[in-house]
Amino acid sequence: MHLHLKIVIWIVVGITGCSYISAQNNPLNMNALYTADPTARNWGDNKIWLYTSHDVPCMASYSAMNDWHVFSSKDGISWKDYGPVLSLDKLNQQGWKVYNAWAPDCVKKDGRYYFYFPVKGMEDKVWKIGVARSKKPFGPFEKPVLVVANWGIDPNVFVDDDGKAYLYCQYKMGELNNDMVTVKEETVVELKDVAHIPYSHYEGPFVFKRKNKYYYICSSEGYKRLIYYMSDRPLGPWEYKGTLMAPDERPAENNHASVVKFKDKWMLFYHRKECNKARKICADYMAFNEDGSIKEVIRTDKGIKF
Numbered sequence: 001m002h003l004h005l006k007i008v009i010w011i012v013v014g015i016t017g018c019s020y021i022s023a024q025n026n027p028l029n030m031n032a033l034y035t036a037d038p039t040a041r042n043w044g045d046n047k048i049w050l051y052t053s054h055d056v057p058c059m060a061s062y063s064a065m066n067d068w069h070v071f072s073s074k075d076g077i078s079w080k081d082y083g084p085v086l087s088l089d090k091l092n093q094q095g096w097k098v099y100n101a102w103a104p105d106c107v108k109k110d111g112r113y114y115f116y117f118p119v120k121g122m123e124d125k126v127w128k129i130g131v132a133r134s135k136k137p138f139g140p141f142e143k144p145v146l147v148v149a150n151w152g153i154d155p156n157v158f159v160d161d162d163g164k165a166y167l168y169c170q171y172k173m174g175e176l177n178n179d180m181v182t183v184k185e186e187t188v189v190e191l192k193d194v195a196h197i198p199y200s201h202y203e204g205p206f207v208f209k210r211k212n213k214y215y216y217i218c219s220s221e222g223y224k225r226l227i228y229y230m231s232d233r234p235l236g237p238w239e240y241k242g243t244l245m246a247p248d249e250r251p252a253e254n255n256h257a258s259v260v261k262f263k264d265k266w267m268l269f270y271h272r273k274e275c276n277k278a279r280k281i282c283a284d285y286m287a288f289n290e291d292g293s294i295k296e297v298i299r300t301d302k303g304i305k306f
């Protein structure tokens with residue numbers, strides 16, 4: 001073949017191949033780590049921050065999960081890993097006697113970052129929610145203390161525009177005091193009182209606000225389907241609005257999601273099963289209808305890029 005023709009073919013194949021590769025951003029490129037349960041946050045520094053669980057490659061059980069990671073990205077393509085920012089080893093060295101480092105969350109209040117995590121007691125088998133603090137978004141998160149027990153798993157904290165903070169878990173929701181640790185008992189609502197489906201299905205809650213409406217997203221159908229609710233108040237009453245993301249045909253072992261607005265775009269971060277029970281994080285754009293309801297998010301392999 002003529003040399004010039006060969007060069008032209010190489011260039012065309014190279015460009016096409018590169019654009020194909022760069023168009024495939026799901027799952028997110030996290031240095032081959034298996035990560036799950038993403039909470040995406042925008043701290044106003046031109047990056048998206050992700051607070052995640054950490055799965056053991058191709059694990060057979062969620063009880064293999066030992067620590068939590070933090071990542072940040074300026075473009076949605078490459079993600080910086082800040083390593084384990086808190087671990088069961090560290091908690092147990094401090095006398096916690098717990099296992100199952102499951103879905104975490106992180107919020108910023110008055111210049112501090114509060115990292116909320118669920119862990120299960122080795123002896124009493126009770127799920128506990130703890131919080132540790134840092135002056136930096138990437139931790140390390142120190143001085144872990146117990147927030148609540150028997151609220152189930154998957155803590156999420158929403159800080160409203162007036163500075164009030166609310167804690168949401170699998171079974172209950174309520175307002176936090178200014179210390180971000182203790183709960184105002186008189187505000188506590190049990191999810192079974194507001195749910196339209198059995199409350200054990202209300203896992204992976206995440207609350208956000210848009211145009212004075214509160215959105216409560218969570219997993220249902222054994223974690224496979226993401227659904228959402230809307231309200232005029234942070235603790236409800238909540239109106240059921242339907243599917244946010246349908247089950248994955250792969251099939252997904254489960255799903256757990258969060259929502260962030262970044263550079264004027266709304267995005268849904270979620271995870272999908274990749275190997276056995278181990279998961280990887282994905283993200284897709286999210287859009288709203290005129291009436292404030294959310295358009296169902298369709299999973300893509302393309303993902304996000306900003």
Ligand code: FUB
Nearest residue numbers: 053062102103154204256
């Ligand atoms: O990652 C362990 C558990 O699986 C989480 O706590 C749930 O939300 C589900 O994703």
